[in-house]
Amino acid sequence: MKRHKIRKYISFIIGSLLVFGLVMANTVQGQEKQYGWYAPDAPKPLPGVKMPKYLTLMSGGSPTSTYSMAQKIYQTLLKKSFPDMVIRVIPGGTMENMKSIQAGKYQFGMSITPVIAWGHKGIMFFEKPMPKVKYLATLGKPVACGVFVVLKDSKIRSCKDLRDKRIVVGSEKSFGRYMAEAELKAIGISFDDIKKNGGIIAYIAWGEGIRMMADGNIDAVYYSGTHPYSALMELNQRRKIRILKREPGQVERAIKILPGFTDYVIPADIYEGVPSFHTLACPAAFIASSDLDKDVVLSLIHI
Numbered sequence: 001m002k003r004h005k006i007r008k009y010i011s012f013i014i015g016s017l018l019v020f021g022l023v024m025a026n027t028v029q030g031q032e033k034q035y036g037w038y039a040p041d042a043p044k045p046l047p048g049v050k051m052p053k054y055l056t057l058m059s060g061g062s063p064t065s066t067y068s069m070a071q072k073i074y075q076t077l078l079k080k081s082f083p084d085m086v087i088r089v090i091p092g093g094t095m096e097n098m099k100s101i102q103a104g105k106y107q108f109g110m111s112i113t114p115v116i117a118w119g120h121k122g123i124m125f126f127e128k129p130m131p132k133v134k135y136l137a138t139l140g141k142p143v144a145c146g147v148f149v150v151l152k153d154s155k156i157r158s159c160k161d162l163r164d165k166r167i168v169v170g171s172e173k174s175f176g177r178y179m180a181e182a183e184l185k186a187i188g189i190s191f192d193d194i195k196k197n198g199g200i201i202a203y204i205a206w207g208e209g210i211r212m213m214a215d216g217n218i219d220a221v222y223y224s225g226t227h228p229y230s231a232l233m234e235l236n237q238r239r240k241i242r243i244l245k246r247e248p249g250q251v252e253r254a255i256k257i258l259p260g261f262t263d264y265v266i267p268a269d270i271y272e273g274v275p276s277f278h279t280l281a282c283p284a285a286f287i288a289s290s291d292l293d294k295d296v297v298l299s300l301i302h303i
Contacts, residue, residue: 043081049295051082058092058100058109078300093173095125097287102130107289108300112144112175112282114260125178132290137301142264142281146179146224149232151213152240156220159244163189164197165219168209176224177203179258179280183222183246186253207231214239227266227279236271243277254280 045051057075075087090106097109098119115125122129148167150156156165162184170176181191191201202209202218210231212218223229235241251263264281268274288297 043077043300045081046295046299049293049299051085051296051299052292053084054086054088055108055300056088056090056106058097058106059089091173093171094175095119096173098126098130098133101287101289102132104132104289104291107292109287110284111287112284113138114258114282115175116285116287117260134288134290134297136286136288136297138283138285141283142262142279143226143284144175144179144224145227145264145266145279145281146176146183146222147266147277147279148180148183148220148222148244149210149213150220150242150244151235152242154219154242156244159183159187159247159250160189162199162220162244163194164199165194166200166202166217167194168202168204168206168212168218168221170203170209170222170224171205172203174205174224176206176222179224179254179261180222182254182257183250183280185257186250187247210235220244224280228270232271236274241271241274243274246278251278251280 055078075089078085078087090100092100092106092109094111094115097106097111098115100106101109102119111119116133116135118124119126119130119133120135148159148162156162167180169180184190184194194201200218202212204212206221206223206225206229209218209221210223213221214235223232232241255261255263258280261280261282264279266277266279268276286301288300
């Protein structure tokens with residue numbers, strides 16, 4: 001497999017492609033020191049396996065989400081290997097993808113590893129187990145990395161200062177809203193508290209929320225995805241951004257609220273001039289329906 005090293009200034013789209021390469025390669029051997037992202041090859045059909053004529057992939061709720069970008073690239077790779085296959089990409093979300101596959105609506109999608117585990121057990125956000133949802137492959141590094149972002153010249157200095165502010169937490173289908181809620185709950189602040197204090201919790205896609213923050217219509221954005229993110233890179237070039245530091249023990253308490261998440265450090269200067277920062281994070285993973293033949297599934301990821 002040919003591997004191509006990436007420079008820090010790569011765009012979010014190329015970054016998503018290369019993160020996805022970890023799934024396709026199923027290896028992190030020899031990865032580039034700082035990022036470890038490489039371009040994937042297309043799947044190679046297993047001999048004698050009859051592939052379905054139609055395949056439905058569940059994506060993310062936003063066109064620029066990690067799920068959406070990975071699925072678009074995966075769709076391109078699949079068409080290269082299976083030119084006769086008709087592939088549909090359907091908008092979804094972390095938990096919606098799980099529920100839709102369990103209901104038999106769709107066959108293939110993405111979620112995050114803690115949510116997949118909760119779904120199998122029927123705990124947390126799920127009332128009963130989801131036996132039809134099968135874990136398939138994990139991206140090699142955490143890609144759901146949550147942070148509170150403000151403009152560098154903002155008077156907001158810590159997460160506690162958010163108790164009466166206007167905050168974008170992602171779209172309603174994004175799991176980032178629950179990550180933001182857990183992080184605030186870990187320091188004694190609820191979404192209801194923020195609203196009672198005159199603040200706003202806005203369920204808006206991150207790209208639009210970042211534009212609103214640049215225009216002064218929003219005070220902070222909780223972004224949960226891969227870093228670097230193109231919209232944040234662009235804003236940092238124009239206005240400069242700051243990642244809010246967590247309160248002591250904040251991430252640890254948030255992890256107790258959302259078991260399976262971890263404290264993951266993003267290196268300095270991934271956004272120019274921004275020091276390294278901690279994130280509430282977890283890997284993303286591909287999931288498939290148990291209705292799919294196992295040899296078909298293996299063909300979809302075989303390289």
